[in-house]
Amino acid sequence: MIVDLTDYGFIPTMMPEGVNAVPARVTAVHKERYEIICEYGQTFGRLKAGIYYGDGYESFPTVGDFVLIQYNFSGDSLIIKTLERKSKFARNDFSGHAAGFVKTVKEQLVAANFDYVFIMASLNRDFNLKRIERYLTLAWQSGAIPVVVLTKADLMEDFAENVRAVEKIAPGVGVYPVSAKTGYGIDKLSDYLKPRKTIVFLGSSGVGKSSLVNALAGEEIMAVNEIREDDSRGRHTTTHRQLIKLPNGVIVIDTPGMRELGMWDVNTGLDEAFTDVKGYLGKCRFSDCRHKTEPGCAIKEAIANGELSEERWKSYQQIMREAKFAENKSVFLHDKSKRDKAIAQFSKQINSKRRAGNQADRDVFY
Numbered sequence: 230m231i232v233d234l235t236d237y238g239f240i241p242t243m244m245p246e247g248v249n250a251v252p253a254r255v256t257a258v259h260k261e262r263y264e265i266i267c268e269y270g271q272t273f274g275r276l277k278a279g280i281y282y283g284d285g286y287e288s289f290p291t292v293g294d295f296v297l298i299q300y301n302f303s304g305d306s307l308i309i310k311t312l313e314r315k316s317k318f319a320r321n322d323f324s325g326h327a328a329g330f331v332k333t334v335k336e337q338l339v340a341a342n343f344d345y346v347f348i349m350a351s352l353n354r355d356f357n358l359k360r361i362e363r364y365l366t367l368a369w370q371s372g373a374i375p376v377v378v379l380t381k382a383d384l385m386e387d388f389a390e391n392v393r394a395v396e397k398i399a400p401g402v403g404v405y406p407v408s409a410k411t412g413y414g415i416d417k418l419s420d421y422l423k424p425r426k427t428i429v430f431l432g433s434s435g436v437g438k439s440s441l442v443n444a445l446a447g448e449e450i451m452a453v454n455e456i457r458e459d460d461s462r463g464r465h466t467t468t469h470r471q472l473i474k475l476p477n478g479v480i481v482i483d484t485p486g487m488r489e490l491g492m493w494d495v496n497t498g499l500d501e502a503f504t505d506v507k508g509y510l511g512k513c514r515f516s517d518c519r520h521k522t523e524p525g526c527a528i529k530e531a532i533a534n535g536e537l538s539e540e541r542w543k544s545y546q547q548i549m550r551e552a553k554f555a556e557n558k559s560v561f562l563h564d565k566s567k568r569d570k571a572i573a574q575f576s577k578q579i580n581s582k583r584r585a586g587n588q589a590d591r592d593v594f595y
């Protein structure tokens with residue numbers, strides 16, 4: 230055994246019983262080829278067609294997935310199963326699949342099986358509470374634990390106010406100002422930086438994800454995308470998602486930014502991300518209160534006496550609207566995929582009848 234997969238977060242009980250296959254973890258995804266790591270080391274894998282395509286409903290692997298493979302010593306291994314995920318980031322593909330005839334709408338996964346989501350935002354000009362709120366919603370929804378990391382602390386004289394503002398919108402979440410440049414605050418993250426734990430990074434390009442990973446690793450393992458602070462714009466360096474084990478045993482996954490993740494189906498994360506707002510809901514005098522001009526509105530009162538900020542309430546409403554929109558879209562696509570399936574089944578029946586018919590014709594003929 231060259232590699233102990235448990236060092237990559239694998240837990241032996243994940244292995245289904247009675248299956249003769251090798252467990253592996255996906256470390257990078259290319260078009261049709263997967264970089265995987267298993268007890269024989271780093272290798273490549275391809276999906277077994279009958280399982281993932283055609284009638285198969287096996288979920289396509291993504292970075293961080295644990296899979297089962299038929300190991301091939303002399304070429305690409307065959308991936309035969311995606312093991313159950315404990316956490317995931319998904320976005321839905323409204324394009325290709327939905328237009329397809331028989332294809333169902335498969336969610337497109339961005340990362341899987343991570344323990345912590347490091348929500349990264351820089352303390353300088355990029356600082357945006359709304360964006361952090363969105364990331365928190367996504368993070369809660371993923372099934373992992375969010376942590377807010379405020380970067381570039383060295384560029385700010387005083388960031389206490391920013392930290393407090395984030396703490397207010399992130400109830401129950403750790404908020405850590407750090408600097409990859411000076412090393413400030415990085416030791417405070419040690420609770421999360423444990424061997425076999427997987428961390429995923431969420432944040433816009435240029436916030437300092439690669440720099441933080443390098444600081445955690447103690448070496449230059451990711452390309453830092455040098456930007457001029459005066460325009461805060463960065464070039465894209467990370468082109469494919471990847472999973473890396475740092476020298477201290479922590480596993481990190483680098484994902485593309487929020488823009489690509491989208492606001493798909495945020496509902497499940499909303500409750501946790503807005504516990505403060507939820508605390509006032511249902512407390513209004515009228516049960517059908519629209520929180521506008523009604524007397525005895527708990528939301529309006531909370532805003533009036535400063536317990537709840539107007540901004541926070543607006544964010545909540547905005548995110549609810551988007552979630553609703555995504556949900557409607559999802560229901561639509563879901564129904565459509567049901568319709569497509571019914572049509573496909575019908576045409577299959579017709580075809581098999583036709584084939585049976587042809588067979589019968591031949592039987593008569595010969």
Ligand code: GDP
Nearest residue numbers: 381408409410435436437438439440454455456
């Ligand atoms: P990524 O796109 O999120 O991976 O960001 P990078 O790590 O590539 O960093 C983007 C830019 O921010 C680079 O110019 C870094 O040198 C700079 N940067 C990253 N972290 C810090 C920090 O803690 N302090 C300062 N002053 N600059 C930083």
Ligand code: ZN
Nearest residue numbers: 513518520526
């Ligand atoms: Zn109300």
